[in-house]
Amino acid sequence: MIVVELIKMICRPRTWLILGMLVALPTLVAVLLAVTDLGPRPGTGPPFLSAVLSDGTLFPLAALGVVLPLLLPIAVAVLGGDAIAGESQTGTLRYLLVRPVGRTHLLLAKLATVVAFVLLAVFAVAGVSYAEGRLLLGRAPATGTVSLSGSTLTQQELTWRTALALGYVIISMLGVAAIALFFSTLTRSGIGAALGTIGVLVASTVLLGLDAADALHPFLPTRYWLAFVDLFRDPILWRDVVRGLVVQLGYLTVFTLAAWANFGTKDIDD
Amino acid sequence: MTGADATNGHVIRTRALTKRYGELRAVDGVNLEVRAGDVYGFLGANGSGKTTTVRMLLGLVLPTSGEAEVLGMPMPTARRSVLPRIGSLVESPAAYPHLSGSANLALLDATGSDRSRREERRTRIRTALEQVRLNPGDRRPVRTYSQGMRQRLGLAAALMRQPTLLILDEPSNGLDPQGIQEIRKLLLQLNAEGTTIFLSSHLLAEIEQMCTHVGVLRDGRLILQEELDTLLRPTGLVAVRTPDIDRCSTELLGDVVASVADDRLLVRAEDPARLNAYLVAEGVRVDEIGPYRRTLEEIVLEAEARA
Numbered sequence: 001m002i003v004v005e006l007i008k009m010i011c012r013p014r015t016w017l018i019l020g021m022l023v024a025l026p027t028l029v030a031v032l033l034a035v036t037d038l039g040p041r042p043g044t045g046p047p048f049l050s051a052v053l054s055d056g057t058l059f060p061l062a063a064l065g066v067v068l069p070l071l072l073p074i075a076v077a078v079l080g081g082d083a084i085a086g087e088s089q090t091g092t093l094r095y096l097l098v099r100p101v102g103r104t105h106l107l108l109a110k111l112a113t114v115v116a117f118v119l120l121a122v123f124a125v126a127g128v129s130y131a132e133g134r135l136l137l138g139r140a141p142a143t144g145t146v147s148l149s150g151s152t153l154t155q156q157e158l159t160w161r162t163a164l165a166l167g168y169v170i171i172s173m174l175g176v177a178a179i180a181l182f183f184s185t186l187t188r189s190g191i192g193a194a195l196g197t198i199g200v201l202v203a204s205t206v207l208l209g210l211d212a213a214d215a216l217h218p219f220l221p222t223r224y225w226l227a228f229v230d231l232f233r234d235p236i237l238w239r240d241v242v243r244g245l246v247v248q249l250g251y252l253t254v255f256t257l258a259a260w261a262n263f264g265t266k267d268i269d270d
Numbered sequence: 271m272t273g274a275d276a277t278n279g280h281v282i283r284t285r286a287l288t289k290r291y292g293e294l295r296a297v298d299g300v301n302l303e304v305r306a307g308d309v310y311g312f313l314g315a316n317g318s319g320k321t322t323t324v325r326m327l328l329g330l331v332l333p334t335s336g337e338a339e340v341l342g343m344p345m346p347t348a349r350r351s352v353l354p355r356i357g358s359l360v361e362s363p364a365a366y367p368h369l370s371g372s373a374n375l376a377l378l379d380a381t382g383s384d385r386s387r388r389e390e391r392r393t394r395i396r397t398a399l400e401q402v403r404l405n406p407g408d409r410r411p412v413r414t415y416s417q418g419m420r421q422r423l424g425l426a427a428a429l430m431r432q433p434t435l436l437i438l439d440e441p442s443n444g445l446d447p448q449g450i451q452e453i454r455k456l457l458l459q460l461n462a463e464g465t466t467i468f469l470s471s472h473l474l475a476e477i478e479q480m481c482t483h484v485g486v487l488r489d490g491r492l493i494l495q496e497e498l499d500t501l502l503r504p505t506g507l508v509a510v511r512t513p514d515i516d517r518c519s520t521e522l523l524g525d526v527v528a529s530v531a532d533d534r535l536l537v538r539a540e541d542p543a544r545l546n547a548y549l550v551a552e553g554v555r556v557d558e559i560g561p562y563r564r565t566l567e568e569i570v571l572e573a574e575a576r577a
Contacts, residue, residue, distance in 0.1 A: 004380045011369065091364030095427065098328045098360070099381050100353040268330040269322070 001105055005113040009079075015117065018075045022121050025071060026063035026129045034136040047229045052137050055146070059133025060126040060162060061232070064169050067125055068225055072118075072169075073176045073201055074194075079117055080180025081193030083110035084263065088188045088270050103264050107181070111256065114177040118170050126166055151234040161236075165228040168241060172228075175221040175251030176201065182255040185263040188270050218243065221251055279305045280339065281435050281466045282327060287336035289322050289490075296322045298490035299336070304468055304483070309461050311477030311498075312470035313570065314487035320470045321361050323487070324439050327468075328358055341435060354382065357433035359441055363424020367413040371423045372399060372406055378427055398426040401456060417444035425453065429460075436460070437468045442476055454480055478566045486570055494573040501569050504561050508542045510535040510549070511558035522552055536562055 009015050029049070033039060039053040040046075046069075048062035084107070087093035096106060147153050153161070179200055183193035204220040207213040217223055224244025230237040282304035289297040297319040304310045314320045325331040327338055329346030338345045340352050365374040375395045386394070399406040402422040412420065421444045428436060436457070442450045458480065461467050471477055477484060484501065486494040511534050512518060518535055519527050528536040539545045546559045 001381060004377060007380075008366070008377065011373075013368065090366060091362060092366060094325075094328075094330055094360050095358075095364055095378065096381060097330060098353050098356070098358050099378065100329070100349050101381050102350075265332060267325075267332060269325060 001109040005109045030132040054138045056133035056137030063129035077194045077197035082190035084184040085190040118173045147234045149234040168228040178255035182259040284338045290334045309467045310483045311481030319490040357428035358437040365412040398430040493577040507562040508539045509562040
């Protein structure tokens with residue numbers, strides 16, 4: 001079933017369009033930086049972006065920092081929101097269920113497909129921006145990349161820390177995927193489910209900017225998204241990264257269970 | 271057919287099957303009985319609960335109360351073993367619009383749990399498409415299909431696994447008269463080969479031409495369930511069409527006239543030929559005479575009036 005869902009995703013032109021958009025934005029940023037040579041001042045703008053002019057090897061991280069706050073979660077919300085609602089809309093859901101495909105099985109296959117898309121997207125963005133960084137932006141200093149704490153990282157250290165960061169970004173999207181999947185079981189409209197998910201993320205971002213909501217901050221899904229930056233401190237600052245993992249797994253568990261509870265006994269009458 | 275044998279040939283049997291949506295009883299205490307080899311016509315107006323019943327049989331909608339047994343096993347509990355042996359068309363066909371017909375069937379086929387070889391799958395898809403007269407080599411996306419072609423594709427999906435039971439909701443929707451005839455022929459042929467067919471429709475004529483059994487649903491209740499031959503058996507009446515209607519009903523046939531309507535008499539008589547000879551001998555001009563059979567429409571209207 002997972003294989004079938006993956007094939008369906010790959011065969012949809014939409015998947016590639018979204019992927020193209022995700023790659024296009026960092027590309028645009030890279031070209032603009034290379035042409036104008038105007039980086040954001042250190043400490044402002046997306047993480048790492050101020051450093052990439054002098055060190056292009058950091059550009060994959062800067063690119064992830066660019067797509068992570070908005071573009072990537074929207075893509076995940078659209079795909080996740082479409083998972084069940086889209087099948088419901090085309091009427092194919094009932095034919096899948098009478099094949100029969102178990103409802104839990106279908107739900108898990110859909111979730112796995114969204115995660116597979118995140119994987120694909122993150123690697124595409126990282127891969128393309130790595131090439132752009134090497135070609136368009138500054139060479140790494142011969143001594144090695146400078147960490148955020150000012151010490152120097154060897155090539156090897158940089159590589160595995162980048163791998164960790166990619167993994168962290170992927171996990172950061174699990175919560176969004178599960179929320180979108182849950183909304184997708186509630187409605188027949190894929191767009192509705194996607195907008196609902198984006199609504200949750202916007203609300204989370206608004207609350208993060210509000211001091212009065214201080215007590216809620218550690219539980220908000222977007223709170224620790226950019227914590228992958230901490231992986232490039234020396235020594236690594238694990239606190240927020242670990243909290244981010246816990247929060248994402250929490251959202252994943254709660255909303256996957258909610259989706260299962262709702263979908264498992266739902267009357268399919270579209 | 272072990273499942274069906276175990277329940278005295280019942281392929282579908284429901285007991286007091288009920289679905290309530292709040293106050294509304296969409297399906298209300300329905301006892302369906304469909305036996306192996308039947309072509310069962312499930313009649314009812316739009317909104318009478320046909321589709322909800324079909325969805326309950328397939329485990330898509332959970333009944334509020336009552337039981338449903340399909341192929342001798344309880345639904346929806348036994349759906350894993352029951353559903354692979356059923357082909358179905360629920361309400362309307364559905365396919366992914368950006369893929370071709372055969373790509374759609376291939377995707378649907380791959381979701382099944384059976385482990386067939388690739389060649390076998392390909393043959394299966396080709397056969398199903400040819401059965402409904404779609405071209406297996408057609409690469410156009412379903413988006414460009416006409417409604418009739420979509421309907422055929424839906425039927426192909428239902429036929430793909432050579433099911434023991436076909437549950438078809440309005441199978442002739444969107445087909446032209448020739449298409450309807452082709453599909454009818456195909457279904458009757460499958461039935462002759464042993465497939466039980468449960469056909470829901472709001473078209474009396476379709477049911478009358480194909481079915482061996484009829485069930486009529488009205489406002490969620492099954493108001494009639496009978497063998498078609500029994501319903502349409504001769505009534506012991508002879509219909510006489512004549513311009514001399516008054517003379518017949520008063521003078522000649524007074525005590526055996528069952529009813530008079532416009533220019534038609536219904537007469538209680540064993541033998542139309544003898545009645546004809548008698549009338550002609552009396553100088554009555556007979557336009558038309560023959561044994562009277564009720565139409566399915568009359569029977570259904572009568573049952574609805576009773577309900």
